[in-house]
Amino acid sequence: MGRVVLVTGVSRDLARQFAKQIADDPAVDRVVGVDIVPPRGDIGDVSFVRADIRTPVIAKIIVKEDVDTVVHMSVIATPGDVGGRATMKELNVIGTMQLLAACQRAPGLANLVVKSTSTVYGATNRDPAMFTEDMDARRLPRSGYARDAFEVEGYVRGFARRRPDVRVTTLRAANVIGPDVQSPTAQYFRLPVVPRVLGFDPRLQFLHRDDLMAVLAHAVRNDVAGTFNVAGDGVILLSQALRRLGRPSLPVPSFALTGLGSTLGKSGLVDFSPEQQRFLTFGRGIDTTRMREVLGFEPRYTTASAFADFAAALGPGAISPGRITSPDTVLAGVAGLVEGRGQHG
Amino acid sequence: MGDADIIPIGTGGRPGRGTGSRRPSAAARSLAGKPPVSRQGATERPGGAKPADERPGQQANDGPASAEQPALEASVSDDATTETEAGTSAAESRRTAAEESVAAPRPLDATAAAKGIPASDWLEAAVAAAREVFGEQWEPRMAELLAFWRRRLTGDYQVDEFGFDPELTQRFLMAVLRPIAERWFRIEVRGLENIPAEGGALVVSNHSGTIPVDGLMTMVMLHDHAGRDLRPLGADLVFKLPIIGGVARKAGATLACSEDAERMLKQGELVGVWPEGFKGIGKPYSERYKLQRFGRGGFVSAAMRTGVPIIPLSVVGAEEIYPLVGNIPSLARLLGLPYVPITPFFPLLGPLGLVPLPSKWILEFGEPIRTDAYEASAAEDPMLVFDLTDQVRETIQQSLYRLLMDRSSVFG
Numbered sequence: 205m206g207r208v209v210l211v212t213g214v215s216r217d218l219a220r221q222f223a224k225q226i227a228d229d230p231a232v233d234r235v236v237g238v239d240i241v242p243p244r245g246d247i248g249d250v251s252f253v254r255a256d257i258r259t260p261v262i263a264k265i266i267v268k269e270d271v272d273t274v275v276h277m278s279v280i281a282t283p284g285d286v287g288g289r290a291t292m293k294e295l296n297v298i299g300t301m302q303l304l305a306a307c308q309r310a311p312g313l314a315n316l317v318v319k320s321t322s323t324v325y326g327a328t329n330r331d332p333a334m335f336t337e338d339m340d341a342r343r344l345p346r347s348g349y350a351r352d353a354f355e356v357e358g359y360v361r362g363f364a365r366r367r368p369d370v371r372v373t374t375l376r377a378a379n380v381i382g383p384d385v386q387s388p389t390a391q392y393f394r395l396p397v398v399p400r401v402l403g404f405d406p407r408l409q410f411l412h413r414d415d416l417m418a419v420l421a422h423a424v425r426n427d428v429a430g431t432f433n434v435a436g437d438g439v440i441l442l443s444q445a446l447r448r449l450g451r452p453s454l455p456v457p458s459f460a461l462t463g464l465g466s467t468l469g470k471s472g473l474v475d476f477s478p479e480q481q482r483f484l485t486f487g488r489g490i491d492t493t494r495m496r497e498v499l500g501f502e503p504r505y506t507t508a509s510a511f512a513d514f515a516a517a518l519g520p521g522a523i524s525p526g527r528i529t530s531p532d533t534v535l536a537g538v539a540g541l542v543e544g545r546g547q548h549g
Numbered sequence: 550m551g552d553a554d555i556i557p558i559g560t561g562g563r564p565g566r567g568t569g570s571r572r573p574s575a576a577a578r579s580l581a582g583k584p585p586v587s588r589q590g591a592t593e594r595p596g597g598a599k600p601a602d603e604r605p606g607q608q609a610n611d612g613p614a615s616a617e618q619p620a621l622e623a624s625v626s627d628d629a630t631t632e633t634e635a636g637t638s639a640a641e642s643r644r645t646a647a648e649e650s651v652a653a654p655r656p657l658d659a660t661a662a663a664k665g666i667p668a669s670d671w672l673e674a675a676v677a678a679a680r681e682v683f684g685e686q687w688e689p690r691m692a693e694l695l696a697f698w699r700r701r702l703t704g705d706y707q708v709d710e711f712g713f714d715p716e717l718t719q720r721f722l723m724a725v726l727r728p729i730a731e732r733w734f735r736i737e738v739r740g741l742e743n744i745p746a747e748g749g750a751l752v753v754s755n756h757s758g759t760i761p762v763d764g765l766m767t768m769v770m771l772h773d774h775a776g777r778d779l780r781p782l783g784a785d786l787v788f789k790l791p792i793i794g795g796v797a798r799k800a801g802a803t804l805a806c807s808e809d810a811e812r813m814l815k816q817g818e819l820v821g822v823w824p825e826g827f828k829g830i831g832k833p834y835s836e837r838y839k840l841q842r843f844g845r846g847g848f849v850s851a852a853m854r855t856g857v858p859i860i861p862l863s864v865v866g867a868e869e870i871y872p873l874v875g876n877i878p879s880l881a882r883l884l885g886l887p888y889v890p891i892t893p894f895f896p897l898l899g900p901l902g903l904v905p906l907p908s909k910w911i912l913e914f915g916e917p918i919r920t921d922a923y924e925a926s927a928a929e930d931p932m933l934v935f936d937l938t939d940q941v942r943e944t945i946q947q948s949l950y951r952l953l954m955d956r957s958s959v960f961g
C-alpha cells in the first residue's frame with residue numbers, strides 16, 4: 205500500500221503546485237488537499253477536501269483518509285487575502301495547534317513535514333553572518349509572520365516530544381522566489397521604484413520555487429528528521445539585486461521608511477511590515493551545511509540564478525542594460541569607441 | 550634677407566590673439582563678425598603691403614603663419630594636412646586668400662561658426678587626456694576600467710557570504726586609504742614574515758585613536774605588503790550605523806561573535822580582532838599605550854577551536870591622531886554611542902578638527918602564538934583561555950614599550 209499525503213493550505217499557489225506534483229509520485233497513493241476555500245488552479249490528481257484546520261474536522265479527515273504524511277504549508281506570510289492580521293494569526297497559530305492536536309490523535313500518522321521560514325531568525329545588527337539551525341534569533345520576533353512562524357515551530361517541537369514515533373521535519377526556507385511567486389519579497393521587487401533603507405545593503409538569500417517543491421518532496425520521501433535551513437548557494441546584496449533587475453531604487457532613511465511602509469502597506473502595493481523592514485536593513489544569511497550533509501538535498505538554483513530567473517520573467521527595468529536611460533548604455537558606447545580604436549591602431 | 554631679422558609682432562590687423570600664431574583662435578573668429586571682416590580685407594591690403602616684402606624671406610621659419618586664410622578654410626575639414634599644404638603654396642595663396650576673403654567672407658565665416666571645434670579635435674583631446682591619466686597603455690586600461698564600471702552598474706560581481714566585495718575593496722577603499730597610510734602616517738611595517746602566506750590566522754591588535762583608523766590602516770598594509778585581505782571583526786554598533794555598516798560588510802568585516810570568527814577562520818581567512826574594543830579607542834590621551842582589559846578572551850577560544858595561530862600586532866602612532874581629552878557622556882547616551890570625543894581640535898574647529906594629526910606609525914607583527922597543540926577541549930578550560938589571553942596581551946604591551954623607546958618623536 206502506498207502513502208497517503210495530506211497537504212494543508214492548498215488554496216495558495218505554492219501548496220497547490222506541491223500537492224499536484226507529489227500526486228504524480230509513484231510512491232504516493234493519494235494526496236488530500238485541505239483548505240477553507242477551493243484552489244483556483246488545476247490540482248490534478250489531488251482530492252480536495254474543504255475543511256478548516258482551525259476546527260476538529262481535520263482530525264476526522266486524517267483518520268478517515270488514513271493519512272500517514274502531513275505536509276503543513278498553510279502558515280501564511282501576508283494577511284492581504286484572508287482579511288486582517290487577526291485572521292492571519294488565527295489561521296497560522298490556531299490552525300497549527302488544531303492540526304497538531306489532530307495529528308497527535310491519529311495513530312496511523314508517521315511523518316510530519318512543516319514548511320517554516322528563515323524569518324524566525326529575525327534580523328538585527330547583532331546577528332551572526334550565517335545562522336545555523338542551532339542558533340536562535342538574537343531578538344525574538346514580536347509580531348507578524350515571524351512571530352507566527354516562531355510559535356508554530358514551538359508547537360511543532362512540542363508535538364515531536366509528545367509523539368516520538370512520528371518523524372518531524374521542519375524546513376526553514378529562505379525567501380522563495382520564482383517567475384510566478386506572490387510573496388512579500390517578490391512584490392517588493394516588482395515595484396517600479398524600489399524603496400530601500402538609506403546606508404544599508406542587506407545580504408539576501410533566495411530559494412527558487414522549484415527547489416522548494418523539490419525539497420518538500422525530498423522530505424516526504426526520505427526519512428530524515430530534524431530542522432533544516434533551505435536556501436540557494438551564495439548571497440547577493442540588495443544593491444546588487446536591484447542593479448541586476450535594472451530597477452531604480454529610492455534610498456529612504458530608516459525613520460522615514462516606517463511611514464512610507466505603512467502607506468505602501470495600506471495601498472496594498474507591498475507588505476512593508478516592521479520585520480520586513482528590519483530584514484531589508486540588516487539582511488540575513490542562513491547556513492545550509494546541514495541541508496546538504498544530513499538531509500541530502502542539493503538545490504538546483506543558486507541564490508543568484510534563482511534571482512536571475514525571477515528577473516528574466518519580470519522583464520527589463522527602467523535602467524536595465526540596453527535601455528536608453530541606462531548609464532550602462534553610455535559606458536557601452538565609450539567602450540565600443542575604445543575597442544574600435546584599439547582595432548584600428 | 551637682412552630684413553628677416555624683424556620679428557613680426559601682432560597679426561597685422563587680422564583677427565587673432567595678437568601672438569602672431571598661425572591661425573586666429575576660435576574665440577577671435579567668432580568675434581570677427583561680418584562688417585569687421587570686410588573692413589579687415591580692405592585694411593589688410595595697404596597694411597599688409599609693407600610686410601609683404603619680408604614675407605618670402607621669412608618663409609623658412611615663419612612659413613605657415615602667412616598662409617593664414619587658407620589654413621582657416623582648410624581647418625574646417627582637416628587640420629593635419631594644412632601644415633604641408635600651407636607651406637608649399639604659401640606666397641601665392643596668400644594673395645588669393647586675401648581676395649577671397651573680400652569676395653566671399655560670409656560663407657567662410659558661416660561655416661567656421663557653425664562647425665565650432667571639429668569632432669576630430671574633441672577626439673584628439675579625449676585621447677590626450679586618456680593618455681595623460683592612464684599612461685601609454687591607455688587603451689587596454691581604459692577598456693578595463695569601463696568594463697569594471699559596467700560590471701558594477703549591472704550588479705555582475707560576487708560577494709561572499711559575509712558580504713565581502715573584494716573588487717570594490719581593492720579598487721576603491723584601498724585606493725582611498727593607501728595615500729593616507731603611506732603619505733600621511735608614513736606607516737612602517739615590521740615583522741611581515743610572521744604573516745602566513747595562506748590559511749587561517751588571527752591578528753590581535755591594540756586599539757586606539759578615538760575612531761578605529763588603526764583597523765583600516767592594518768587592512769591596507771596587510772593587503773599591500775602581505776597580499777592578504779584582513780577580515781576585521783567589528784562591534785555590533787558598527788553594523789547598526791547607516792553607511793558605515795554597509796561599507797564595513799563590503800570591506801570584509803563581520804560581527805565580532807564567536808560564530809562568525811570561527812566560520813571565517815575555518816575558511817582560512819586572516820581575521821583581525823581588537824579585543825579592547827571601545828575601551829581601547831575611547832580611552833583618554835593620558836592613558837595612551839596602556840592596554841585595556843582584553844574582553845572575555847573569546848578570540849582566544851575561537852583560535853583554539855579552529856587551531857589557528859594568534860599573531861600579536863602592536864600599533865604605535867595611532868594614539869596621537871586624535872588626542873582624546875574629554876567626553877560628552879550625556880550626548881553619547883542620547884545618540885546611543887559609547888562616547889562623544891573631545892579632542893584639542895574637535896569640535897572646536899568643526900570639520901577641520903576631523904583631520905587626524907600626522908603622527909608616524911609603526912606596525913609590528915609579533916611572533917605567532919600557536920594554538921594547534923592544545924586539545925579540542927582546551928577552549929572550554931577558562932583558566933587556560935585566560936592565561937593565553939594574558940600572554941597575548943603582555944606580548945603586545947611589551948612590544949609597544951619597545952617600539953615607543955625606538956621611535957624618535959611622535960611626528961618623526
